[in-house]
Amino acid sequence: MTITTDDAIASVSLNDADTDPQGFADKLGRSFEEYGFAIIADHGISQELIERAEEKAKAFFALPEPAKKRYALAGQGGARGYTPFGIETAKGAKAHDLKEFWHVGRDLPEGHRFRAHMPDNVWPAEVPSFRDTFSELYATFDRTGLKILRAIARYLKIDEDYFADAVRDGNSVLRLLHYPPQSEPTGEHIRAGAHEDINTITLLLGAEEAGLELLTRDGRWIPVSPKPGELVINIGDMLQRLTNGRLRSTSHRVVNPAPDRASKARYSMPFFLHFRSDYLIEALPGTVPAGEQPKWPPITADDYLQERLREIKLA
Template identity: 75%
Template sequence: MTDLISSDQIASVSLPDADKDPQGFAQELGQSFVDYGFAIVRDHGIPQDLIDRAEELSKQFFALPDAVKQQYLIPGGGGARGYTAFGVETAKGATAFDLKEFWHVGRELAPGHPFREVMADNIWPSEIPEFKQTFLELYDAFDAAGVKVLRAIARFLKVDEDYFTDTVRDGNSVMRLLHYPAQDEPTGNHIRAGAHEDINTITLLLGAEEAGLELKTKDGRWIPVSPKAGELVINIGDMLQRLTNGVLRSTSHRVVNPAPDRASHARFSMPFFLHFRPDFVIEALPGTVPAGEEPKWPPISSHDYLQERLREIKLK
């Protein structure tokens, strides 16, 4: 079932195996999350033609003049929807901003939905007519793949395999279109993405074939994460780490600057940050707190935790 992407045992699994061998798949995936916080998932069901269309439209958007892109900034929005300019996001605790710009697509909610109070409406670039339809389709495909992965995680944690279904239903999940520009000038102490942990439940990442993504191992080494074309990189976010009392690791990772022979190449990727619904209270699952110990973190709602973390990375 497994292909190893380095001398470290980061699992590379095929999603259809979740149906063929549910327990074996869950154990392999879950152990990779315990050890590294990361895994690779292939055969994930997101159509390649949809991925190709989305990647092309993302490149079209980021090729627009800065003045056009700036029209889609939402003041006070914390980067939750629309465009966030180059040089804004800064990793928690860092002083050097990341060398990237991005666009966020969120969940579409029906009129009167109770979560509309905390989840903003999407905006769409009028310059690219196919943008809305394509990325709403991709959002739904990410959402479905994420639920399948969460079912396997539930099996690994020995809770009901449908446990996560309601926790993420109408969750505040965000799809990010990322552009790391070519580096034609010295970058000083800035890198494409400073070392950080993701805020959310799990992250599903597409389109990161251009090298640069690295994770930090338990013993402090940085190792590359090298998916093949079309594969998903999955990693655990802080919310799931809190929910599992640290059983599943939210691992520090970064995107380093390219080697000199690749500096003229931009890097594009599309992570999907799958979130719990805003009113879900994150507290340690039964069985994750050793006898006689207290949970590592106090209970907090998904929404309150998100706001706290957005302030830390200078998006609010």
């Protein structure tokens, strides 16, 4: 079953990836070409796990500021642990975002070749079962993302398993986001300024609370409105570069709430799925028209990540 918004952002069931893999891939791919976004139901992340994760995230963000700031790690660009309110700033913007967040990354064994790119996780002692909950959610996002990438590969007419190696041990990050209530005018600041994601694809839980908007090709901001528990998926810059712009990394933002919702906090949990650090991002065969050059030069995933983190003031 496929449902579309007035602007035809695809809303599909992940069950269709098994029952009608080509149809699922085509609906998803067309939406990514036009909007850079799609909505996924029946994604396999249990409601119990989602609710448990939301409870743990809310418990952490409710801690006193000094307790939270003990987990703000200097010199890591926010890669792990806590990033306080008012730090992250959209590329090219002067006004910081109205949010705070926590990052969970991939755990790697001693001696792993990517250890220099992925520091150890830290875990807040004040929130029981925080580590177990978010380790489980991270692994579940990882599996779900690979299934979506398999459909993207089918749409691009490349080997369905192409992305399995490209993202193996990738520098993926689970972000727990808190946008506090707004009790006074915020001036030029909004919850999240217009930006494009750095990574390969993003899987987002918690976008049913109004605020997420994407920018269409013709310059309109339109809402992205999943039902409770559904995943929002969007293309990141790395996949846009890999497909020479065929799949769009679309500008999106989180606007401030309407007056009747201003007293409510907003929480969400995006999973930024990344290529492995040494993966060379260059235009796939068949994505560059004859006689033309690729839109972007080759670059490794880690070099690109570091470049972008500097631009948004996290490094």
